[in-house]
Amino acid sequence: MTSRRSFLKAASTGSLLATLGPRAARTADLRLNEIEARIARRDFRALIKEDLPTPSLILDSEIFDQNLRRMAEHSKATGLKLRPHVKIHKSVDVARRQLGLGAIGLTTATIAESELMSSSGLKGVFWTRQPAGRNNITRAVALSKRDSTFLLVVDDPIIAELVEQAAASAGARCTVVVDVFAGLTRHGMQSGRPALELAQKVDASKHLRLHGLMGYSGGASHTRGWEERRKKSCDDLAGLLETVELCRKSGLPVNIVSGGSTGTYNIDTENGLTELQCGSYIFMDTGYRKVGGKSNAAVYDDFGAALTVMTTVVSKRHPNQCTIDAGNKALLRPTDEAKGMPWITVENQGAEYGILKWKDGDRDLKLGERVELYPTNLDMSVNVYDRIYVARGEQIIDVWPIMGRSGAPQR
Amino acid sequence: MTSRRSFLKAASTGSLLATLGPRAARTADLRLNEIEARIARRDFRALIKEDLPTPSLILDSEIFDQNLRRMAEHSKATGLKLRPHVKIHKSVDVARRQLGLGAIGLTTATIAESELMSSSGLKGVFWTRQPAGRNNITRAVALSKRDSTFLLVVDDPIIAELVEQAAASAGARCTVVVDVFAGLTRHGMQSGRPALELAQKVDASKHLRLHGLMGYSGGASHTRGWEERRKKSCDDLAGLLETVELCRKSGLPVNIVSGGSTGTYNIDTENGLTELQCGSYIFMDTGYRKVGGKSNAAVYDDFGAALTVMTTVVSKRHPNQCTIDAGNKALLRPTDEAKGMPWITVENQGAEYGILKWKDGDRDLKLGERVELYPTNLDMSVNVYDRIYVARGEQIIDVWPIMGRSGAPQR
Known part of the structure; x- marks a missing residue:
């Protein structure tokens, strides 16, 4: 059991009251319902990060815009088209911005993501997991009928056959890409x-x-290291490119050769792809930052870390650690990083709890203080939230819904 | 690269067409919109598990009812009250059933869960994470004002002070439980x-x-092993019980002594608690089943595994393995288990992909086939879904919404 002294060390009152006091007056009326009402009427004027419930997903709009522009310029400069992956954001707002900067369409992981984007009027949706099972086949055929720009894949003659049968019975025509082992x-x-x-x-x-x-x-x-990644990508894509040649020689149409990721965006220009499926570049996560870049072997910093999870310190009873209100359900992980506090380490604790630790001499975190964490895996972090709060500095300037999640009706 | 033979081994057409063919006619019209419309009007007559999109959360109603009854009977027999934990299900429908069988209230992990339950008219909600930060303090005080049966905890004089101030300014009175280190x-x-x-x-x-x-x-x-668990619980709760004595001697009211879990429900009867916060017993998961029970050291089977994630085989190109449409976002884990197929092992693969493997001689899974998985961690699995489909055998008999998730407005 922890000593009384260490228990009470943390509880030096005053600092928190001082922290919360001044702002409390200004926003005492900013109850959750009022915040919701403002968001509904898109009136963000008086809304700052401090007002938000936690844990919340926060996007730094400046870094995000830079990331978007950088990839768009790369696409323009290399002629390698961009069909960015939607699974990272599941946001129509983000997708519109990507298309606005020249992306030729969107890559999706599920039929729900595909329906969401297409029904929002966005064209060139490419679903890269073949439909299997009646539900997905029926929906993919229906979407093909509604949207002639929708693309789906098959990796199996059985599925090609089932989609053909379903399309015939629905009077639809499906545009199909063959998914090749890589x-x-x-x-x-x-x-x-x-x-x-x-x-x-x-x-x-x-x-x-x-x-x-x-x-x-x-x-x-x-794959860590740009040269190692280059070799791996080249090896993995050799069979695909061989198949492209075979198909062309056989007189088959090969309008697109799609692949790639944020990790290989400046590699696959060499590999015969015509378009890239990159997704993570818009937000970045701690996983990607560790793989190393072409110009910076230590940190992959071609794109900036734009997304954080805002948390609150909810208990402070032991020295050199505090408890935050983001846990397994917020997909807190020991590989997350605290923004602006590189000395902090992160520990899992449970459904709604995480622990941050530091060493003697580091700045202490206080009860009620807010901490932003860079998440480890974007796909999963975004998936458990309903919305992204878009910030410029401390000011909230927009709120984007996240849709098409793992909820069953959204599949 | 895998050999051509092994690639094509899996693709023996016919079996899947045969599997899907007969049912396809019956439910060809069961498009997603129609399923949604039926659910909305609560007409489940023709709805079977096979019709559902995947991945989906499925509850076996018989096992669930048995679990509910078993815990209710234990509570009655021992006099140890039950205030079941909501974080496991986040479902008003489940909570109503628990209260209907004698539970004295509900335990919650977040203010959103508390608001959800209280605003649904359910009494005795006990929020066990102290409010920190303006958002949570304001909401906890507002909820106390609306619902005099709502209980909140503090583990810090700073928070006690802040709640007192907020309650004073709101003209509210808060009922408070002191959270003691255990x-x-x-x-x-x-x-x-x-x-x-x-x-x-x-x-x-x-x-x-x-x-x-x-x-x-x-x-x-x-803690694995019932006796080891008993010792651990006894040791951990000693300080709490000492504090209960101190408080009683000092003339303070101690109306409840709350704690415990599904793992210790038949242990903490000895430990001076007046009520239990068990949650997982209603569904169970593979994590809990492995800790061992009092009567069965190998498997903790006091409660049955009632919840599964239904998945579909979406690719089958390699021998002795197949790909399913449940991945990291469905919280697939290597410790999940395939229902009715103990020979199957589970592997992570990515956001929307998982891999099931088996050995030569085991029954092969086929493209399009459905597989139900027992999840490893209930809190997290339930959290990423929007609803629970309640099944009796193959028939769907109810659909319960899951609410108060990690979405920011729900906090």
Whole structure:
């Protein structure tokens, strides 16, 4: 059991009252309902980060804008088209900005994400997980019928056959990309002749239209070291490119060759892809920052860390540590990092609790203080929130809904 | 790269078409919109598990009812009251059933969960994380004003002071429980004199009403082996019980002594608690089943595994493995288990992908086949879904919304 002295060391009253006191008057009336009402009428004038409930997802708009522009410029300069991945943000607002800067469409992981983007009027949605099961096949065919720019993949003649049958019975025509193995055994038809035969089957199907090929080298995206990543991506994509050649020689249409990730955006220009599926570049996370960049081997800093989880210190009873109100459900992880406080380490604690630790001599965190954390994995962190608060400095300037999550009706 | 033969081994067409064919006719019209419309009008007659999108959360109503009854009977037999934890289900429907069987209230982890339950008319909500930060203090005081049965905790004189100030300014009176350290450094005032002094401070505060004490021995809940768990719980709660004695001797009211978990429900009858905060018993997960029970050292089977995540096989290109549409976002974990298929092992793969593996000779899973997984951690699995589908056998008989999740406005 901890000593009384160490228990009480933390409880030196006064500092918190001083911290909370002055602002409390200004925003005493800013109850949650009022904040919600302001957001609904898009009146953000008096809304600052301090007013928000925690844990909350916060986007630094300046860094985000820089990230968007940087990737758009890269795409323009290299001629490698960008079809950014939606799973990172699940936000129509973010997608609109990406398309506004020249992206040719959007890449999605689920039929729900695809429906969300397409029904918002966004074109060129490319769903990269083949439909399997009646629910997904029916929805993919229905979406193809509503939106002729929607693309779906197959990696199996069985699915090609089922989609053809469903499209025939729905009077639809589906535009199909053949998914070719590129290192991850979770999906992709074997490259070379098997993939060629699948492409031929698609091309010969009355209600399917062959559009091209894809291959996702997921192993390359997080390989540490730019040269190592380059080698991995090159190796993984060799079979895809061989298949592209085979298809072209056979007279099949190959309008797109899609692949790549934020980790390989400046690598796959060499690898014969026509378009990139990058997603994480818009926000970045601690996982990506550690893989190292081309110009900075230690930190991958081509894109800035724009997204944080805002938390509050909810208990402070032991020296050199405090408890925050972000836990497993906020997807707190020991690899998260505290913004502006590199001396802090993060520990899991439970559903709604996390612990931050520091060493003697570091600045103490106080009860009620707010701490922003850089999350480790964007896909998952964004997935558990309903919205992103967009900030310029301390000021909230926008709120974007996150949709199409793991909720069953949204699949 | 995998050999062509192994790639194509899986793709023996026919079996899937045969599987999907017959049912397809029956439910060809069961599009997602129609399923949603039926759910909205609570017409579940023709709805079966097979119709649901995946991944989906499925509750076995029979096992669930047994679990509810078993805990209710234990509570009646021992006189140890039950105030079940809401964080496991975040469902008003589940909470109503618990209260209907005699629970004296509900335990919550967040203010959002508390508001959700109280605003649904459920009484005796006990929020066990002290309010810190303006947002939570304001909401806790407002809830106390609206609902005199709402209980909140403090583990710090600073928070007691801030709640007193906020209650005074709102003209409210808050009923407060002192949170005493019970082994987890994430919260709880040191037991003995420090906790007594905090209780005295609460009791002396004009707008606070001292109701009792709590201590959560989180380390005990998942200690393997019933006897080891018993010892751990006893050790962890000793300080709490010493504090209860001190408070009683000092003439302070101790109406409740709250604590415990599903892991210690049949242990803490010995430990001087007056009520239990158990949550997981209603659904159970693979984590809890492995800690061992009093009567069964290998498997903790006092309560049955009632909750599964329904998934679909979405790719089948390699021998002895298949890809399912539940990944990190569905909180798939290597410690999950496939229902009815103990030979299957589970592997993480990415945001929307998981891999199931088996050995030569085991039954193969086929493309499009459905697999139900027992999740490892209930809190987190439930948190990413919008609803629970309640099943009796294959038939869906109810759908319960999950609310108060990590979404910021719900905090």
